[in-house]
Amino acid sequence: MSFLRRRKGTGSSKSPNFVGSKIEDGDGKKKLFESPGKKWSCWDSCCWFIGFICSMWWLLLLLYNTMPASIPQYVTEAITGPLTDSPGVKLRKEGLTVNHPVVFVPGIVTGGLELWEGHQCADGLFRKRLWGGTFGELYKRPLCWAQHMSLDNESGLDPPGIRVRPVSGLVAADYFAAGYFVWAVLIANLAQIGYEEKTMYMAAYDWRLSFQNTEVRDQTLSRMKSNIELLVATNGGKKVVVIPHSMGVLYFLHFMKWVEAPAPMGGGGGSDWCAKHIKAVMNIGGPFLGVPKSVSGLFSVEARDIAVARAFAPGFLDKDVFGLQTFQHLMRMTRTWDSTMSMIPKGGDTIWGGLDWSPEGQSFNCGAKRLRNNSINNIVQNANLNLADNVKSVNYGRIISFGKDVAEAHSSKIKRVDFQQGAVNSVKLPNLTTSCDIWIEYHEIGNHRIKAVADYKVYTAGSILDLLHFVAPKLMARGGAHFSHGIADNLDDPKYQHYKYWSNPLETKLPNAPDMEIYSMYGVGIPTERAYVYKLNSGTDCSIPFQIDTSAEGGSEDSCLKGGVFSADGDETVPVLSAGFMCAKGWRGKTRFNPSGIRTYIREYSHAPPANLLEGRGTQSGAHVDIMGNFALIEDVIRVAAGATGKELGGDHVYSDIFKWAARINLQL
Numbered sequence: 001m002s003f004l005r006r007r008k009g010t011g012s013s014k015s016p017n018f019v020g021s022k023i024e025d026g027d028g029k030k031k032l033f034e035s036p037g038k039k040w041s042c043w044d045s046c047c048w049f050i051g052f053i054c055s056m057w058w059l060l061l062l063l064y065n066t067m068p069a070s071i072p073q074y075v076t077e078a079i080t081g082p083l084t085d086s087p088g089v090k091l092r093k094e095g096l097t098v099n100h101p102v103v104f105v106p107g108i109v110t111g112g113l114e115l116w117e118g119h120q121c122a123d124g125l126f127r128k129r130l131w132g133g134t135f136g137e138l139y140k141r142p143l144c145w146a147q148h149m150s151l152d153n154e155s156g157l158d159p160p161g162i163r164v165r166p167v168s169g170l171v172a173a174d175y176f177a178a179g180y181f182v183w184a185v186l187i188a189n190l191a192q193i194g195y196e197e198k199t200m201y202m203a204a205y206d207w208r209l210s211f212q213n214t215e216v217r218d219q220t221l222s223r224m225k226s227n228i229e230l231l232v233a234t235n236g237g238k239k240v241v242v243i244p245h246s247m248g249v250l251y252f253l254h255f256m257k258w259v260e261a262p263a264p265m266g267g268g269g270g271s272d273w274c275a276k277h278i279k280a281v282m283n284i285g286g287p288f289l290g291v292p293k294s295v296s297g298l299f300s301v302e303a304r305d306i307a308v309a310r311a312f313a314p315g316f317l318d319k320d321v322f323g324l325q326t327f328q329h330l331m332r333m334t335r336t337w338d339s340t341m342s343m344i345p346k347g348g349d350t351i352w353g354g355l356d357w358s359p360e361g362q363s364f365n366c367g368a369k370r371l372r373n374n375s376i377n378n379i380v381q382n383a384n385l386n387l388a389d390n391v392k393s394v395n396y397g398r399i400i401s402f403g404k405d406v407a408e409a410h411s412s413k414i415k416r417v418d419f420q421q422g423a424v425n426s427v428k429l430p431n432l433t434t435s436c437d438i439w440i441e442y443h444e445i446g447n448h449r450i451k452a453v454a455d456y457k458v459y460t461a462g463s464i465l466d467l468l469h470f471v472a473p474k475l476m477a478r479g480g481a482h483f484s485h486g487i488a489d490n491l492d493d494p495k496y497q498h499y500k501y502w503s504n505p506l507e508t509k510l511p512n513a514p515d516m517e518i519y520s521m522y523g524v525g526i527p528t529e530r531a532y533v534y535k536l537n538s539g540t541d542c543s544i545p546f547q548i549d550t551s552a553e554g555g556s557e558d559s560c561l562k563g564g565v566f567s568a569d570g571d572e573t574v575p576v577l578s579a580g581f582m583c584a585k586g587w588r589g590k591t592r593f594n595p596s597g598i599r600t601y602i603r604e605y606s607h608a609p610p611a612n613l614l615e616g617r618g619t620q621s622g623a624h625v626d627i628m629g630n631f632a633l634i635e636d637v638i639r640v641a642a643g644a645t646g647k648e649l650g651g652d653h654v655y656s657d658i659f660k661w662a663a664r665i666n667l668q669l
Contacts, residue, residue, distance in 0.1 A: 087635040088192025096642040098194040100241045100279050101231035107246025108207045108339060110182045110625070112167035118148050119161055130164055132176055146329050151208055151336040156478045157217055165206065165218070170197065172204035185629040186637065193638060199235060201227050207247065210338040210482035211254040212499045221258050225267050232277050239279035241641045246624065249286030250342050250503040256511050257502035265499060274511035280640050282519045284633070285571055285624050288505050289578040290345035290485070292399050293529045295464055298340060298472060300546045301331045327544050331440050335472060341479030345399070345461040347487050347506050351581070351665060352461035353397025355411035359577055359661040362393045366527040366560040366567050394566055399531050400459040404552040407533050417455040436542035441472050443542070450545045454536050487667070491592055505582050505593060514596045517646050520583040521633055523622020524656045525607035527560060528570025569656050573624035576656045585662035591669040601646040605630050606655045
């Protein structure tokens with residue numbers, strides 16, 4: 001109080017109620033006196049927290065860029081132990097060097113696309129990446145981006161006034177986005193034994209187009225042929241090792257038929273072109289017989305992760321949020337990408353199973369722990385983990401079921417109404433969707449047809465094509481001219497000389513190249529989408545009318561029905577059945593699909609997740625894209641490129657039951 005009296009006596013107008021001011025008490029001690037009128041708010045806490053995070057981020061970034069290069073490695077080794085040599089370094093020490101030139105064939109979505117001509121909304125984007133890289137334009141101008149990433153809905157080629165083209169060179173698909181490698185790790189390891197651009201070629205193409213249209217518009221197949229011939233000619237006549245990934249596997253299968261076929265439909269290389277130019281085709285994650293995920297993508301623009309997000313925020317992505325009806329835009333755009341048609345399951349019920357059977361026989365044990373050791377000693381243990389005898393059987397052949405009860409019931413107890421006949425007989429309800437802002441094909445088929453689709457209850461691989469023709473007629477009209485999904489009765493029939501059959505291994509012959517080798521290399525041990533439980537969407541009339549029923553659960557930890565999706569063994573995208581069947585049976589030995597007896601090998605890589613964050617995406621990953629950094633796979637590729645044969649690699653290396661499943665498929669060979 002004495003202090004207050006002294007302050008008052010001075011006539012000062014300053015008040016002691018000043019936040020953070022220091023005052024003396026009667027004993028001459030200083031203390032902090034806060035005003036009761038000023039309170040710390042939530043906003044202040046948020047600002048301080050954000051400021052702290054930003055400051056720490058910049059400090060750590062500064063330290064990282066100024067510290068000696070050896071320190072990060074020292075810290076990593078202190079935590080995880082001594083780092084093993086990369087495959088390239090290891091094999092260089094063994095004396096391996098450059099031998100056969102290498103050709104990379106990227107898959108769907110992993111190759112960069114850049115703008116060469118666009119509308120006014122795309123000003124300033126000349127030769128900037130619309131796909132891959134930072135995806136900055138997606139966030140800045142999403143509607144303009146979607147417009148330029150779409151193809152013409154009638155021709156499947158460029159819309160008027162728009163030209164989007166594939167990026168060329170190794171940079172086309174080394175990284176998908178900053179820090180997310182695709183081919184970069186494999187390229188770096190090949191470089192460690194002496195490879196460089198004169199001995200490596202990235203066969204980039206516009207993955208949105210149908211395979212034959214990449215030649216019609218860009219002459220991509222001709223460029224691949226010329227570049228392979230150049231690589232062989234400039235490397236002492238040594239044949240190339242071709243490494244396709246994902247959909248690139250189907251694209252290169254198409255190429256091998258195209259290059260043999262006479263012009264103008266084909267490349268005119270003759271029946272011995274592949275024998276003269278190709279040593280081996282090392283297919284990574286190949287969807288030879290298609291993927292069920294493509295069906296859900298075309299049917300409702302969904303997969304497991306998107307369905308979960310859609311269930312978490314029901315209706316959010318279907319509504320007009322900030323001018324974007326996200327799912328409708330995605331469907332309208334992706335249904336112009338004819339290449340997606342190449343991955344619809346092939347072979348019908350013969351390959352994928354019917355209403356009451358599937359080659360896998362029983363469910364994959366989705367609750368099994370994955371081991372981190374890919375040694376031969378663990379093959380049996382991994383197999384036992386992956387396919388437990390006591391796991392409940394699953395009707396994997398039912399790729400789409402409307403309702404969990406339908407997915408699990410015996411076919412004799414399911415009452416089905418033919419959806420095409422049902423649409424004719426049902427009462428046609430008034431269609432109120434003509435005023436929808438975003439047009440999609442569902443807006444024209446009518447509510448009575450939508451109900452008829454659900455009343456059919458169950459769709460197998462044999463009826464999926466009829467379903468897609470019913471709900472996506474424009475897509476299927478274009479795609480049907482470029483792709484086929486059946487099984488050939490007689491491969492000598494002249495009709496199979498048409499390009500629509502060339503990417504289907506069940507409707508075409510391998511080249512006459514008995515010295516060539518074909519590898520199927522893929523990950524196993526990851527739950528992979530195999531079948532779906534659907535429901536009708538109760539949203540607005542402008543919504544997509546079907547969606548995965550994420551409430552459908554299996555009821556146990558080991559169940560493979562989670563969030564409306566039945567899983568089987570695979571690499572998270574491609575089931576083992578699709579990736580392995582042709583090399584396990586369809587092409588094994590001399591068959592009608594492989595008349596020259598090209599040797600085939602299966603190389604499976606058991607998935608093991610990274611041990612810690614310092615390991616990044618893992619060196620033992622079997623995931624569909626991450627497998628490109630798998631040390632065992634990279635070592636196999638380098639050894640073959642350096643001259644090894646499949647026999648010298650050790651032949652087949654199998655963890656799954658692919659040979660057992662293949663034996664259950666009754667296919668004429």
